Amino acid sequence: MLSFTAIQRITLRRxxxxxxxxxxxxxxxxxxxxxxxFMLKTIFLNRIHKKLVxxxxxxxxxxxxxxxxxxxxxxxxxxxxxxxxxxxxTEKLANHFIKHEGPKLQKYLRMKWLxxxxxxxxxxxNYVYLRGRESLCINSNWYGFMYAxxxxxxxxxxxxxxxxxxxxxxxxxxxxxxFEPQIIGKMVPLCMDQYKYAFSSxxxxxxxxxxxxxxxxxxxxxxxVIHKGRFYKLPxxxxxxxxxxxxxxxxxxxxxxxxxxxxxxxxxxxxPSLTAAPRSDWAEIREEYFKKDRxxxxxxxxxxxxxF
Numbered sequence: 001m002l003s004f005t006a007i008q009r010i011t012l013r014r015x016x017x018x019x020x021x022x023x024x025x026x027x028x029x030x031x032x033x034x035x036x037x038f039m040l041k042t043i044f045l046n047r048i049h050k051k052l053v054x055x056x057x058x059x060x061x062x063x064x065x066x067x068x069x070x071x072x073x074x075x076x077x078x079x080x081x082x083x084x085x086x087x088x089x090t091e092k093l094a095n096h097f098i099k100h101e102g103p104k105l106q107k108y109l110r111m112k113w114l115x116x117x118x119x120x121x122x123x124x125x126n127y128v129y130l131r132g133r134e135s136l137c138i139n140s141n142w143y144g145f146m147y148a149x150x151x152x153x154x155x156x157x158x159x160x161x162x163x164x165x166x167x168x169x170x171x172x173x174x175x176x177x178x179f180e181p182q183i184i185g186k187m188v189p190l191c192m193d194q195y196k197y198a199f200s201s202x203x204x205x206x207x208x209x210x211x212x213x214x215x216x217x218x219x220x221x222x223x224x225v226i227h228k229g230r231f232y233k234l235p236x237x238x239x240x241x242x243x244x245x246x247x248x249x250x251x252x253x254x255x256x257x258x259x260x261x262x263x264x265x266x267x268x269x270x271x272p273s274l275t276a277a278p279r280s281d282w283a284e285i286r287e288e289y290f291k292k293d294r295x296x297x298x299x300x301x302x303x304x305x306x307x308f
Contacts, residue, residue, distance in 0.1 A: 008044070009057055009058045011044075012040075012044050012055075012058040013058050013059065013060050014060075015036060015039060015040050015044070016040075016058065016059060016060050016188065016189075017060040018032075018036050020032055020033055020036070021033045021036065021037070021187075021188075037187060040187055040188075041186070041187060050180045050181065050183075051177045051178065051179075051180075051181075052173075052174065052177040052178070052179045052180070052181060052192055052195065053177060053181075053192060054181060054189075055181055055189040056191070056192065056193070058189075059117070059189070059191055061113070061116070061117050061118065061119075062113075062117070062118045062119060062120065062121075064109065064110060064113045064119065066106075067098060067102045067103065067105075067106040068098060071094045071097065071098055071102070074094070075087075075090065075091060075094055078090060125212075126209065130203075130206075130209050130210040130211065130212070131208070131209045131210075132279065133278055133279050133280055134278060134279070135276050135277060135278055135279075136203075136275070136276070136279070137276045156254075156258065157251050157254040157255040157258055158247075158251050160250075160251075160254050161247045161248075161250035161251035161253075161254055162247055164223055164234075164236060164250050164254075165244070165245075165246070165247040165250055167199075167307070167308065168236050168244045168307070169244065170198075170199075171198075171199045171200070171307055172244065174195055174196070174198065174199065175217050179192075179195070196214065197212065197214065199220070199307045199308060200214060200215045200216075200217065200220035200305070200306070200307050201213065201214045201215070202215075202304040202305075204304075205275075205279050205280075205282040205283035205286055206279070206280075206283050207280050207283045207284065208280070210279055210283075213304070215304075215305040219305050220305050220306065220307050221235060221236065221237045221307075222234055222235045222236060222302075222305075222306055222307065223236055223306050223307050223308055224302070224303045224306040224308075225254070225257055226272070227257050227258060227260070228262075228263075228264045228269075229264030229265055229268055229269025229270075230260075230262060230264060230265060230268060230269070231268065231271075231299070231302075231303060232257050233302050233306075234250075234253055234254070234257070236250065236307070274286075286300075
């Protein structure tokens, strides 16, 4: 059984390494692509249960380009933004690099490639993404729309409750790995590794580099709600049954927050703006005023450990 599974995974990885279909447009397909599609869909995709990480071990590793290809693409990239003299000098340095330092560095890179599924992901995460010191607001932050072209209700509490209720279901499916992986054209599965950061994760500021922190599902059982400058901890699971609260229960809770007569705190309402500061500044403020004070520390952890 183990041998059969290993052969199946290796074969599937080889099939997924075929990229000829990407360059074929229109209804006409080459014979190679037709055979590839038949084998992929009939023999494999219909036999593997579609769970979150069902295909992870079968996905091909990120290919390692030849050093000459990398340098050629670099030169092509800088040509429009350099003068003729600057480009000639850079081209001279690039040729020197290919003959001397390049082969040695490529050998080290190949060693890393052999022992990792993606030789560049950890470098990208640490040295490009997490070491960025500028404000995240216009440089790194992303966001999503819950409803693209319709509003299921004009009642604010109802709409918010529906969003929370549905996202909690998505979170539960991710935790139990019941979330189906994304598959291009019902044929090619994509890597789902990044989905583990979709919920219950936060980016902790550092003086030189930030770090990503994921909270366990046993602690992250609530969402953080901001209303009129105040933060509220909203549990989304029943303390008795441990099941997710219904949309109706969430709506009642959110209505309670909206109808609260508590006035905005003049200090609390400006706390979110601190996260828009340059990362090193936010790290210093967080260390001085939030980590050393017990009350502030516990309150901040409540926010950071929320599902979203």
